[in-house]
Amino acid sequence: MSGKFAVGVDYYPEQWPEERWATDAALMRDAGFNVVRLAEFAWVKLEPALGEFDFDWLDRAIETLSAHGLEVILGTPTATMPAWVMAGDSSIYRMSSDGRAATFGHRRGYCPHHAGYRRHAERIVRAMASQYANHPAVIGWQIDNEFGDRSYSAVAQTAFQAWLERKYGSLEAMNEAWGAVFWSQTYTAWSEIPVPLDTGGPHNPGLALDFARFSSDGYVSFQREQLEIVRAACPNHFVTHNLMGFGYDQIDYFDLASDLDFVTWDNYPRMWWNVYAGDDAARAALGHATMRGLKRQNFWVMEQQAGAGGWQMVVPHPRPGELRLWAYQAIAHGADGIVFFRFRTARHGTEQYWHGLLEHDGTVGRRYLEAKQFGLELQRIGAQIAGSVAKSSVVLLHDYDSRFALQIQPNNPELQYATQFAHWYSALHRRNVGADISSSTDDLSAYSLVIAPLLHVVTPEAAANLEHFVQGGGTLVLTARSGVKDGSNAVVNEALPGLLRDLAGVRVTEYDSLIGSSNGLRFDPNTVLDAADVTVNIWCDLLEPSGADVLARYTGGFYAGAAAITRNQVGRGSVIYVGAIGDAALPETLLEWLLAAQTAAKLETNQLEITERWQGETRLRFYLNHSADPQSVALGGQATSLLTGDAVSGILKLEGYGVEILTD
Numbered sequence: 165m166s167g168k169f170a171v172g173v174d175y176y177p178e179q180w181p182e183e184r185w186a187t188d189a190a191l192m193r194d195a196g197f198n199v200v201r202l203a204e205f206a207w208v209k210l211e212p213a214l215g216e217f218d219f220d221w222l223d224r225a226i227e228t229l230s231a232h233g234l235e236v237i238l239g240t241p242t243a244t245m246p247a248w249v250m251a252g253d254s255s256i257y258r259m260s261s262d263g264r265a266a267t268f269g270h271r272r273g274y275c276p277h278h279a280g281y282r283r284h285a286e287r288i289v290r291a292m293a294s295q296y297a298n299h300p301a302v303i304g305w306q307i308d309n310e311f312g313d314r315s316y317s318a319v320a321q322t323a324f325q326a327w328l329e330r331k332y333g334s335l336e337a338m339n340e341a342w343g344a345v346f347w348s349q350t351y352t353a354w355s356e357i358p359v360p361l362d363t364g365g366p367h368n369p370g371l372a373l374d375f376a377r378f379s380s381d382g383y384v385s386f387q388r389e390q391l392e393i394v395r396a397a398c399p400n401h402f403v404t405h406n407l408m409g410f411g412y413d414q415i416d417y418f419d420l421a422s423d424l425d426f427v428t429w430d431n432y433p434r435m436w437w438n439v440y441a442g443d444d445a446a447r448a449a450l451g452h453a454t455m456r457g458l459k460r461q462n463f464w465v466m467e468q469q470a471g472a473g474g475w476q477m478v479v480p481h482p483r484p485g486e487l488r489l490w491a492y493q494a495i496a497h498g499a500d501g502i503v504f505f506r507f508r509t510a511r512h513g514t515e516q517y518w519h520g521l522l523e524h525d526g527t528v529g530r531r532y533l534e535a536k537q538f539g540l541e542l543q544r545i546g547a548q549i550a551g552s553v554a555k556s557s558v559v560l561l562h563d564y565d566s567r568f569a570l571q572i573q574p575n576n577p578e579l580q581y582a583t584q585f586a587h588w589y590s591a592l593h594r595r596n597v598g599a600d601i602s603s604s605t606d607d608l609s610a611y612s613l614v615i616a617p618l619l620h621v622v623t624p625e626a627a628a629n630l631e632h633f634v635q636g637g638g639t640l641v642l643t644a645r646s647g648v649k650d651g652s653n654a655v656v657n658e659a660l661p662g663l664l665r666d667l668a669g670v671r672v673t674e675y676d677s678l679i680g681s682s683n684g685l686r687f688d689p690n691t692v693l694d695a696a697d698v699t700v701n702i703w704c705d706l707l708e709p710s711g712a713d714v715l716a717r718y719t720g721g722f723y724a725g726a727a728a729i730t731r732n733q734v735g736r737g738s739v740i741y742v743g744a745i746g747d748a749a750l751p752e753t754l755l756e757w758l759l760a761a762q763t764a765a766k767l768e769t770n771q772l773e774i775t776e777r778w779q780g781e782t783r784l785r786f787y788l789n790h791s792a793d794p795q796s797v798a799l800g801g802q803a804t805s806l807l808t809g810d811a812v813s814g815i816l817k818l819e820g821y822g823v824e825i826l827t828d
């Protein structure tokens with residue numbers, strides 16, 4: 165990433181008459197944009213027939229855009245294959261878990277494990293990379309578009325069998341790891357191993373977790389094949405992919421990101437599929453933090469919501485000011501590039517109602533003007549922001565193996581990994597406590613508080629990492645359903661929480677999955693935690709402390725009086741084991757107490773989102789008003805507005821959906 169701040173738009177010249185391109189490019193330039201993403205769905209225009217390439221139109225589009233000062237990111241177009249590719253080989257189609265094969269007419273219809281499809285992809289990517297390797301306007305590449313969705317096809321099955329053979333080396337080792345003797349599932353040939361189609365009912369958890377990992381690896385390796393071609397041909401260009409934030413749960417994004425120069429993602433704060441907990445602002449912040457954590461570096465938003473979304477239905481329209489606010493929120497959480505999706509609203513195709521910056525008829529309205537205000541602001545202040553970094557003392561551990569394992573066996577109808585994770589994140593967000601998101605094996609030494617919601621699958625490496633953190637003086641929060649599984653998705657052969665038991669200083673003697681019932685938690689007023697009772701309705705671990713103090717006990721049922729939350733002092737640090745799971749109330753209560761106990765944390769409980777980025781020794785403070793009403797906040801001292809250059813002190817006032825950035 166250069167020191168320049170990227171602002172731009174996703175543009176589809178192939179969808180509009182060529183006579184219009186110069187008008188569009190001029191509008192982009194006038195809006196202060198400096199980058200444009202092109203071509204990620206344009207395969208059939210680039211290769212109308214097998215091996216016959218046509219780059220002339222794209223050359224001309226790039227020439228027009230570059231003449232208006234725009235630099236270009238090219239998408240490899242492998243998410244939407246031409247009909248002629250599929251007509252040649254129907255085995256390419258991805259199959260969903262219900263056994264139905266995709267059909268032509270949508271996108272991402274391919275099985276990522278299909279060698280023939282990968283050869284088609286290789287051909288178009290090689291041709292594009294060689295065409296644009298030395299083009300002065302091209303700066304980088306996006307591989308494919310939003311990789312995702314597991315494939316259960318016959319091709320995937322064969323690839324899964326080969327993946328297992330590579331992983332285990334012998335059928336004996338695999339059968340042993342899965343406990344395959346259960347229900348006579350012992351395999352005597354690799355070719356006997358099924359994929360976990362729903363049609364067969366729930367599968368062996370060991371097989372199912374390996375299949376989730378294999379499916380993730382399939383996209384990682386498909387991306388790597390394309391990336392190696394692009395890197396070899398275009399050593400001066402960056403290579404990235406547009407991921408889907410925290411909400412997407414089919415790929416281990418730590419793995420997918422490891423091959424990229426930097427992460428980009430697609431940020432749609434107001435969408436109907438954002439079903440996990442939290443309001444729009446907290447969900448978007450969680451997405452940004454997740455993406456920043458993948459490589460522990462700044463990221464771009466490759467698709468930033470530009471209007472109301474919609475395929476068959478139309479989502480409520482962003483209010484005046486929200487597009488700019490959301491773009492600044494991304495920056496406030498570590499974005500060094502904002503690319504709006506999309507420029508002009510499509511007249512044809514599935515996304516006719518996915519509103520871009522321009523209207524269907526190409527006219528300019530308030531969305532364009534708002535993006536223009538943002539673009540021109542960034543033209544002035546972008547260089548002072550680009551490359552500055554967020555610093556947090558709190559981190560949440562995001563573990564895809566645990567998330568996959570809980571997809572396979574949720575344990576309770578109301579237990580969702582994403583929702584529980586979001587409860588903890590939202591409680592921090594509401595208090596303006598910046599939080600990072602890392603994997604359970606990342607270095608945690610920079611943090612004072614580590615929260616590990618539902619760390620269900622625990623490896624010896626993760627357990628050792630957590631112990632090292634706590635011994636060094638950190639506070640670790642663990643929840644129920646942690647340490648339940650080993651890396652093979654077998655239940656551990658010891659009392660829960662398994663490998664974390666000594667660290668937590670507690671043993672789970674029994675547990676109660678609450679279905680249609682609830683229980684209460686009473687905090688012990690003799691401990692530091694003196695809070696009102698909390699009701700939980702999902703899960704209760706009954707705890708037997710072995711060295712830990714009891715912070716809360718159950719109030720009802722046959723286990724009334726049993727320990728529910730404990731704290732264990734270990735070395736210079738401590739471990740809080742939260743044995744009960746319910747809604748947001750419990751994380752709220754515990755964080756109120758824990759953050760007050762953390763000297764590093766700042767408590768600001770108004771509705772304004774406040775974050776920081778540091779440019780060397782210079783602090784940039786972002787103030788984001790996510791409500792329609794004006795808000796104000798008291799400032800500590802004298803500051804300067806990056807947006808206006810004015811000195812600010814006393815009370816900072818922000819209009820509805822207003823934004824301010826201050827330097828000390």
Ligand code: GLA
Nearest residue numbers: 309310406430467505515518
């Ligand atoms: C995703 C895709 C885009 C577009 C938008 C809106 O983020 O990457 O191509 O489809 O969703 O649906």
